[in-house]
Each structure stands twice: as C-alpha cells, then as structure tokens.
Amino acid sequence: MSKKEKLSVESYKGVRDFYPADQAFLNYLLATYRAVAERMGYVEYHASVLEPAELYKSKGADNEELVNEQTYTFVDRGGREVTLRPEMTPTVARMVSAKRRELGFPLRLFSIPNVFRYERPQRGRLREHWQLNVDLFGSPSLAADAEVIAVAHTLMKEFGAEDKDFVIKLGSRTFLNTLMDTYALGDEARMRFLGLLDRRAKMPAEEFAAALGEMNVPLDALSADTAPADVAEVLDLLATLGIQNAVFDPSIVRGFAYYSGMVFEVFDTHPENNRALFGGGRYDNLTSLFDDEPITGVGFGMGDVTMHDFLSVRGLLPAYIPPTKLYVAVADKEMVPHALSIAADLRAQGVATAVDFGDKKLSDQIKAATKHSIPYLLVVGSNEVTSGTFVVRDLASGTEESLKRAELSAFFLNL
Numbered sequence: 001m002s003k004k005e006k007l008s009v010e011s012y013k014g015v016r017d018f019y020p021a022d023q024a025f026l027n028y029l030l031a032t033y034r035a036v037a038e039r040m041g042y043v044e045y046h047a048s049v050l051e052p053a054e055l056y057k058s059k060g061a062d063n064e065e066l067v068n069e070q071t072y073t074f075v076d077r078g079g080r081e082v083t084l085r086p087e088m089t090p091t092v093a094r095m096v097s098a099k100r101r102e103l104g105f106p107l108r109l110f111s112i113p114n115v116f117r118y119e120r121p122q123r124g125r126l127r128e129h130w131q132l133n134v135d136l137f138g139s140p141s142l143a144a145d146a147e148v149i150a151v152a153h154t155l156m157k158e159f160g161a162e163d164k165d166f167v168i169k170l171g172s173r174t175f176l177n178t179l180m181d182t183y184a185l186g187d188e189a190r191m192r193f194l195g196l197l198d199r200r201a202k203m204p205a206e207e208f209a210a211a212l213g214e215m216n217v218p219l220d221a222l223s224a225d226t227a228p229a230d231v232a233e234v235l236d237l238l239a240t241l242g243i244q245n246a247v248f249d250p251s252i253v254r255g256f257a258y259y260s261g262m263v264f265e266v267f268d269t270h271p272e273n274n275r276a277l278f279g280g281g282r283y284d285n286l287t288s289l290f291d292d293e294p295i296t297g298v299g300f301g302m303g304d305v306t307m308h309d310f311l312s313v314r315g316l317l318p319a320y321i322p323p324t325k326l327y328v329a330v331a332d333k334e335m336v337p338h339a340l341s342i343a344a345d346l347r348a349q350g351v352a353t354a355v356d357f358g359d360k361k362l363s364d365q366i367k368a369a370t371k372h373s374i375p376y377l378l379v380v381g382s383n384e385v386t387s388g389t390f391v392v393r394d395l396a397s398g399t400e401e402s403l404k405r406a407e408l409s410a411f412f413l414n415l
C-alpha cells in the first residue's frame with residue numbers, strides 16, 4: 001500500500017479514545033459518581049444504548065433541536081428506526097413505567113450511560129460523553145427536589161470543590177408558565193420563548209432583548225427578585241442541609257420540554273471556565289407517554305467532559321497512577337523463566353506485576369517501565385538468582401532497597 005492508502009489514526013469526529021491515563025481518570029470519575037449516589041440511597045440500573053427512534057419523537061418528550069438535528073438515527077436491517085440514546089431520561093421513564101406495579105416508590109435510581117449527540121464539537125461539548133443520571137420517582141414533595149440537588153452538591157464536594165467554586169442556580173417552569181400565560185403566548189411562541197431563554201447566556205444582551213420584544217414580553221418580566229414559592233421552599237430545605245451556594249435565577253430554563261417544575265443548573269465560578277457544568281429538574285408528566293397515570297420524576301444529568309474541565313482549571317485532577325506496581329526486567333534473555341516465576345509468585349500474592357520478555361536491552365526495558373509510569377522496577381540477573389536477593393528500585397526517586405525473594409510481596413503489599 002502506498003502512503004496515501006493508509007487509514008487515518010484519528011478517531012471519529014467529536015468522540016474520544018481513552019488511553020490508559022484517560023481511562024484511569026474516567027474510572028475515578030465514575031467510581032466517585034457511584035460511591036456518592038449509593039451513599040445517598042440510590043441504586044444502579046442500566047439499559048442498552050439503542051432505543052426505538054419514536055421514544056424521542058413523541059410530543060413533549062424532548063426538545064426539537066435534539067430530535068431533529070442532534071440524534072444519531074439509522075434504520076436497522078429489519079427496517080426499524082433506531083436511535084443511539086442522546087440522554088437517559090426517556091429510557092428511565094420507560095423502564096419505570098414498564099414495571100410501575102413491581103417497583104416501590106419513592107424510587108431512587110442512578111445510572112452512568114454513554115450518550116451520543118450530533119453536536120458541533122467544542123470545549124465542553126462532544127458527540128459522545130458519559131453522564132451520571134440521578135433520578136427520584138414517585139414523590140411530588142419539594143423535599144425530593146432538594147434531595148437531588150443535595151446529591152449534586154455532595155458530588156461536587158467529593159471531587160474536592162469548595163462552595164465558592166460553583167453556584168447552583170434554580171429556575172422555575174411554574175414561574176415561566178405563569179409568565180407565558182400573562183403575556184398570552186401560544187404553543188409555538190412558548191417553545192420559542194423557552195428556547196430563547198435557554199440560549200440567553202450565549203447571545204449578546206441586545207439581541208436577546210430584541211427577540212424578547214418581538215414576542216411582546218418586556219425584559220423586566222424576567223427580573224423577578226423574589227423566588228416563586230416552589231423555589232423558595234427548595235432553597236429553605238437546602239439551607240437546612242447546610243447548602244448555601246444555591247440561588248434563584250429566573251432565566252434558568254433548561255432545554256427540554258418535559259421539565260414541569262423546579263429546574264436547576266450548576267455553574268462553575270472560575271473565570272476561565274465560567275459555564276454551566278450540569279443540570280436537571282422536575283418532570284412530572286414524562287411517563288404519561290406510556291401510561292395515563294403519570295409518575296412524578298425529578299433528577300439531573302452530570303457529564304464527564306464538563307467535570308474534567310472543572311477539575312482541570314482548579315488543579316483537582318488526580319495524578320495518574322497505573323494499577324501495575326512492579327516491572328520485572330531481565331539482564332538477558334536466559335533470565336526470562338526466573339522473571340516469569342517471580343512475577344507469578346507476586347501476582348498470586350496480590351501484587352500487580354508486569355514482566356519484560358528481554359526482547360530489548362535493559363536500558364530500553366527501564367525506559368518502557370518509566371513510560372508506563374510503573375512505580376517500581378526489579379532486575380533479574382544471574383547474581384540475583386544465585387543470591388536470592390533482589391534490588392527494588394523506586395523509578396521516580398531512584399532509591400533502592402535490597403530484599404530477599406520471600407520479602408518482596410510484603411514490601412509491595414505494605415506500600
């Protein structure tokens with residue numbers, strides 16, 4: 001093959017390859033998501049990434065931009081229209097509706113799906129991301145709204161954030177519905193109005209004011225200085241839980257049509273990353289897609305991409321440490337059987353060990369161990385085998401320790 005005919009090593013536009021250090025970060029993120037959700041009394045569920053396309057097309061299920069422009073939809077070999085899920089909420093609503101008689105309520109569920117959206121890739125936005133979903137079904141109580149926000153707050157703290165690093169902005173669909181009634185907006189104008197508010201932060205103030213003017217809604221209609229009753233009560237409950245960095249912001253809308261009550265969005269306060277990190281809200285009618293008697297829901301989705309940016313600008317990313325503790329190198333090829341035997345012993349005792357096959361000279365073996373960020377190295381040579389004493393080198397500091405073969409596992413297990 002000529003050079004031209006080689007395939008590109010680039011990944012598909014807007015998706016990522018996870019090399020070991022990237023995967024280690026993702027694992028840390030997901031483990032933290034899982035630990036906090038479980039501690040707050042939520043249990044994990046999962047579902048396939050494939051859904052029938054109609055799940056996202058039904059009226060009220062989603063926002064139009066997402067359905068018409070941002071889904072990955074294809075026709076399968078049986079002629080069915082299939083969509084790679086762009087979010088988890090319709091899926092979990094479907095699952096809860098399907099087993100409404102078996103499931104106990106209030107029902108606390110979480111999941112960490114990979115989701116797909118055909119978006120223009122940019123900072124914080126990709127075509128694929130991992131998204132923690134925390135949802136509480138079957139309670140109309142505002143204490144449920146406060147609880148899911150408390151889960152969000154606890155997550156931020158668990159990642160090392162302080163209250164000053166983020167602000168939780170609460171909006172109210174009830175407030176906006178009243179406002180839209182006051183200005184007699186019809187169905188179509190309501191969608192445009194909500195969409196406009198959702199894009200507000202991304203457009204010049206004059207452009208926003210002009211678009212609002214076209215709908216005959218005065219700008220100051222949005223500048224409510226007192227929180228509506230539902231939001232005020234949620235803020236009170238949050239204060240009881242010691243959460244002080246939550247405020248009412250009338251322009252918080254969220255892009256989905258299914259939200260019906262309180263909505264919230266968590267913002268980064270860092271000047272270099274001043275953006276929405278994640279959000280959610282109450283959706284009391286979504287399950288009416290499946291059943292006449294709706295089950296109330298409230299929850300949020302928290303993506304890995306925006307959290308990575310949040311942690312990165314604050315130096316809160318954990319350092320990469322591979323699971324492998326020790327690299328067993330060999331002075332020459334004859335030593336390989338000894339190296340394999342030492343590695344097998346250590347592995348049997350629970351020490352994560354990688355071994356070199358002696359294909360390259362020792363200095364190259366050490367370079368490989370360093371590239372892998374493996375913390376310790378041990379070289380097997382004939383002297384070591386004869387004496388039964390091995391030198392364990394800390395590759396970062398260069399310090400060495402001589403140990404008998406029988407002492408090796410204890411050394412690593414006590415690190």
Ligand code: HAM
Pocket residue numbers: 086087088089117119124125126127128129131133134135276277278279280281298299300301302303304305306
């Ligand atoms: P969403 O705001 O569309 O809500 O997404 C939730 C979060 O997922 C975002 O705030 C962001 O952290 C992340 N996210 C969304 N799209 C992208 C993207 N293209 N690239 C990277 N990250 C992204 C929902 O999806 C709702 N279903 C959440 C929910 C659950 N509401 C109630 N329960």
